[in-house]
Amino acid sequence: MTKTLKKTLPVLLSLLGVALFTFIAARAGIHPVMEALAKVGLGGFLLLAACQLVVDVGLGIAWHAAVPMLSVKRLMGARLVRDSAGACLPFSQLGGMVIGVRATMAGVDPKTEQGEELHWPEAVAANLVDITTEVLGQIAFVLIALLCLIGHHDAARFVWPLIGGMALLSLGIAGFIWTQQRGGATVRKVATFLGRHIAAEWRDSLIGNTEAFQSRLEGLWSRPDRISLGAFCHLICWMGSAAMTWLGLQLLGAHVGFFSSVAIEGVVCGIMSAGFLVPGALGVQEAAYVALGMVFGVDAEVSLSLSLLRRGRDILIGIPVLLIWQVVEMRRLRYERSTPASRRKKVITPAVTALAGNIKNEGASRDGKTSEDTSFVVAPRVL
Secondary structure (H helix, E strand, O other): OHHHHHHHHHHHHHHHHHHHHHHHHHHHOHHHHHHHHHHHHHHHHHHHHHHHHHHHHHHHHHHHHHOOOOOHHHHHHHHHHHHHHHHHOOOOHHHHHHHHHHHHOOOOOOEOOOOOEOOHHHHHHHHHHHHHHHHHHHHHHHHHHHHHHOOOOOOHHHHHHHHHHHHHHHHHHHHHHHHHHHOHHHHHHHHHHHHOOOOHHHHHHHHOOHHHHHHHHHHHHOOHHHHHHHHHHHHHHHHHHHHHHHHHHHHOOOOOOHHHHHHHHHHHHHHHHHOOOOHHHOOHHHHHHHHHHHHOOOOHHHHHHHHHHHHHHHHHHHHHHHHHHHHHHHHHHHHHHHOOHHHHHHHHHHHHHHHHHHHHHHHHHHOOOOOOOOOOOOOOOOO
């Protein structure tokens, strides 16, 4: 029953999303939407895509702020792949996260900033911390959006449900943070789940080293200043998304203030987070934009056009990113095929022994003895 549900649920949600999208498009009308999109033009569309790339750079910096042991270039690329997979491939956001973990390991010989080998436990830990700091920034952003929404006509139907949703999300993220820091059994389940969806040759390295995986998480969470800085940078990026919403509405001919755009983008993000299981948020995103647009006097065809601009922008960026990532993965596969089996063991097997050795070092440091810690456990004091 569970296996059948796992297979059928994404299909059912996709069909519901397509039906909702078709209904909204039929109500708005094709010709009004095309006329609204014509106002933007190719130049306006490319401007929106360029602004999104700037935000993507900020997302890589936000990730690096919380996980400085990995280079900004690597984290920026992994973040682009993660978002592109969620936007362009028929996966839910969970599927994009799994792909993001693999993208963090991209390259023939992935290494940390200190020149150490990068393995699956570190990659999964880095992604979990980034997702957590992003949600923390999102909670603050949605609360700001609610403040901008209060007082508008017909806004009450969104305010209280979102307040309740943010309260539940805050409790959930608090439990998620606690789980990452001390929930060893739950972390092992997460590692096992991710292990079933990654390449077989790396599976044992992750599942067999859940203790090292837990130590990486504890090491990253031992610096609340980094976590706070990462969450703040994510908040700035969320505000950048609101600025793109404002710019898109201006290009479409809807004269909406910036704070109204913050309210629209914040509430839309909150609604899309609730529908994270729907692949690509198809239908959910369009319904949210149309509903919020009505509160601020934006016509349905303009709101639908704004959603389509967002999807087109994501596809324009996402497809080249995924193609480049595939080229990188092909180079890695060719390297592994051309490398003798005995040499490949030397590349993969030390990941297990090194991680086991790091646990001993960490245990010695807790006892008060001086030892050389791993880069993920002890980090530089200056970001």
